[in-house]
Amino acid sequence: MDNNSPYLHPQYETLSHEELKALQLERLKATVKHCMNSEFYRKRFAEAGLTPDDIQSLDDLRKIPFTTKQDLRDTYPFGMASVPLRQCVRLHSSSGTTGNPTVILHTQRDLDEWANAVARCLWMVGLRPDDVFQNSSGYGMFTGGLGFQYGAERLGALTVPAAAGNSLRQIKFIKDFGTTAIHAVPSYVTRLYEVMQQEGVDPRRDTKLKVLAIGAEPHSEEQRQRIEQMMGVKAYNSFGMSEMCGPGVGFECQEQNGLHFWEDYYIVEIVDPETLEPVPDGEIGELVLTTLNREAMPLLRYRTRDLTRVLGRTCPCGRNHIRLDRMRGRSDDMIVLRGVNIFPIQIEKILMQFKELASNYLITLTTDADNDNMTVEVELEELFTDDYQRLISLEKEIKRRLKDEILLTPYVRLVPKGTLPVSEGKAVRVVDKRKVYQ
Amino acid sequence: MKQLSIFIENKGGTLIRVLDLLSKAGIQIIASTVSDTQDFGIYRVLCNQPQAAFLMLKEAGINVQLTDVFAISIDDQPGRAAQAVEQISKAGVSILYLYSFLWKGKGVLVFRVDKQDVALSTIHTADMTQLTTSDFA
Known part of the structure; x- marks a missing residue:
């Protein structure tokens, strides 16, 4: 050499x-x-x-x-x-x-x-x-x-x-x-x-x-x-x-x-x-x-x-x-986020295990201060409590289970039923707002 | 008595939709409260027809729950709220949340507690006046 x-x-x-x-x-x-x-x-x-x-x-x-x-x-x-x-x-x-x-x-x-x-x-x-x-x-x-x-x-x-x-x-x-x-x-x-x-x-x-x-x-x-x-x-x-x-x-x-x-x-x-x-x-x-x-x-x-x-x-x-x-x-539809390969179906699989959640969800990818992040919004099926702590615990539990599956921690937001966009036929599951794709 | 608990997004326009549905169904709101949180809120409503309102909102696809609360009436005087809370606490009951309003010159305290039956027996012995939905009709 x-x-x-x-x-x-x-x-x-x-x-x-x-x-x-x-x-x-x-x-x-x-x-x-x-x-x-x-x-x-x-x-x-x-x-x-x-x-x-x-x-x-x-x-x-x-x-x-x-x-x-x-x-x-x-x-x-x-x-x-x-x-x-x-x-x-x-x-x-x-x-x-x-x-x-x-x-x-x-x-x-x-x-x-x-x-x-x-x-x-x-x-x-x-x-x-x-x-x-x-x-x-x-x-x-x-x-x-x-x-x-x-x-x-x-x-x-x-x-x-x-x-x-x-x-x-x-x-x-x-x-x-x-x-x-x-x-x-x-x-x-x-x-x-x-x-x-x-x-x-x-x-x-x-x-x-x-x-x-x-x-x-x-x-x-x-x-x-x-x-x-x-x-x-x-x-x-x-x-x-x-x-x-x-x-x-x-x-x-x-x-x-x-x-x-x-x-x-x-x-x-x-x-x-x-x-x-x-x-x-x-x-x-x-x-x-x-x-x-x-x-x-x-x-x-x-x-x-x-x-x-x-x-x-x-x-x-x-x-x-x-x-x-x-x-x-x-x-x-594979998402590459912070070096990790993620398919939306992996997220869906976890979300569907929670009986509290409805089937509509939305994954949004953003670049915040140079860091790429994922937010998962998911609709609540039934309001099973009116206790904030229990709802926040549910968010945390979803976050934990998602992390086990996709190896990074997304933001999780519970949203009321019927509030996420449903497009004709196939639902929009991923919105990519990261700088790289702009 | 039953209170409506409605899951709402912390976003413009979400409260209006619920209020609109209630008003169109001829539901009268007695008292309501909403707290500020990060992403979502729970809009709590005492109304004249909680069962009907619950079914109507559920039908409209709203995340709603009927929650057990109780209301007591107190004199609109300094120290009366403190007295009431003290009685309930002494009985070993935890208050999850509490809100108040004025009704026909009286103070009304609405409690959500962990042991409602214990709290209610305290009220009866402590000589405070419990109110029901029909009292507000």
């Missing part, structure tokens, strides 16, 4: 478009062949009348049917695996929301490649082996924890698995360990800054911070700039999803003009979510990803449901890996 090089993997990062395409085709063919070890893809290909030999060019990719999250649920837990289970060393799972959870399997090689990808991202934004990297993101099943941990270690940085929360301890670590880089969801960086202010800590004067990696929840360019002003360092946008390992899929370079998606790892398509036809560069569509070097669970044309657009295919940084805009929303 040459510490002065802007690239950790120059042999991949600086490939020309032609070289990248040749590499992608080679890897695509190998991936498709390997997929035939998976029961799911064998069936899929048979149903579509396809064989691996039908894939002879990158354009042939479009012959392959899409893979969806529902497919992952339907094959729960191991039906997607392309290797025997004994070769797998790690499993990540998302919460079961509308049925089965999803399971992502990894071989040791998958984990190595994942760590390489994250290390490449961090190197790109200036991290080197003498840096101290504090990962203030959730651990456990949330891939932002272990993903960044192994990636930063692979790069050679001193890596602190601080995890999320306990801001006073985080700040002590930042000062005592000389932390130079932090990864966190944007709203948590804001929270850290608030606590720093209360404690009289000036990040510019009292810390050695030089880089922030933020991601896993939607945020606007304005929010990023505010975070940079608060902390006095550059903040780079990170994109990841557990289906694609986790973080390390896309990351901004120092130009901060879109996220480079690593095309030696993935084939990127942007399609119209209705027609599923490709959209021209610059137009917003749904991101579809095909993995190119996954062993345990390769995915072909996976519909991420994230909406974005192609910003460009070249960059002054010297990387020709495609640049995508920050995520613009979702083509399904």
Whole structure:
């Protein structure tokens, strides 16, 4: 490793478009062949009348049917695996929301490649082996924890698995360990800054911070700039999803003009979510990803449901890996709030367990003083008491049960029956007023 | 006696809807009270036809409950309210809430308590006058 090089993997990062395409085709063919070890893809290909030999060019990719999250649920837990289970060393799972959870399997090689990808991202934004990297993101099943941990270690940085929360301890670590880089969801960086202010800590004067990696929840360019002003360092946008390992899929370079998606790892398509036809560069569509070097669970044309657009295919940084805009929303009803993925049905399921509540509810997402918040309004079925304390206790109990389910605490408001909007046919359940979508 | 307890949102126009429904049904309000809270409030109403009003409001989709309260009449003199509350408290009864109004030159105290039967027997022995809905007709 040459510490002065802007690239950790120059042999991949600086490939020309032609070289990248040749590499992608080679890897695509190998991936498709390997997929035939998976029961799911064998069936899929048979149903579509396809064989691996039908894939002879990158354009042939479009012959392959899409893979969806529902497919992952339907094959729960191991039906997607392309290797025997004994070769797998790690499993990540998302919460079961509308049925089965999803399971992502990894071989040791998958984990190595994942760590390489994250290390490449961090190197790109200036991290080197003498840096101290504090990962203030959730651990456990949330891939932002272990993903960044192994990636930063692979790069050679001193890596602190601080995890999320306990801001006073985080700040002590930042000062005592000389932390130079932090990864966190944007709203948590804001929270850290608030606590720093209360404690009289000036990040510019009292810390050695030089880089922030933020991601896993939607945020606007304005929010990023505010975070940079608060902390006095550059903040780079990170994109990841557990289906694609986790973080390390896309990351901004120092130009901060879109996220480079690593095309030696993935084939990127942007399609119209209705027609599923490709959209021209610059137009917003749904991101579809095909993995190119996954062993345990390769995915072909996976519909991420994230909406974005192609910003460009070249960059002054010297990387020709495609640049995508920050995520613009979702083509399904999933809510991403403070790094947590939530489906409205999860909230509905909890609310319906309270016999005191009617079936009409409304979820409102807002940005208040840089923090993204959720308010759940729900109609009262019967006034069962005229005691304020009991009604407030009910609100608290709803809040507690929702927190157990969605892992963050929403505001809960009881409202009288018949006061929430009911639209024709399908009720409006989610109103998103967050800045990122304005 | 029965009191209407109506769940309302802390938002403009919500009280008017309830009052409008009561007035159209020819219900006469004797006394009412609402407290300030964060998000929601409970509008408490003593009226001349609590059962009819309850059914009508429920029919209209309003969150409403009939709540047991009792009312006593006292002389409109300093110290009489204190006396009444003291009697009730001495009997080991907790007052959940209380409101008062004037009626034909007398003071009226309306109590919501945890043990209404105990409170009522105190009233009878303490020689305070209990009022019923029909007294206000």
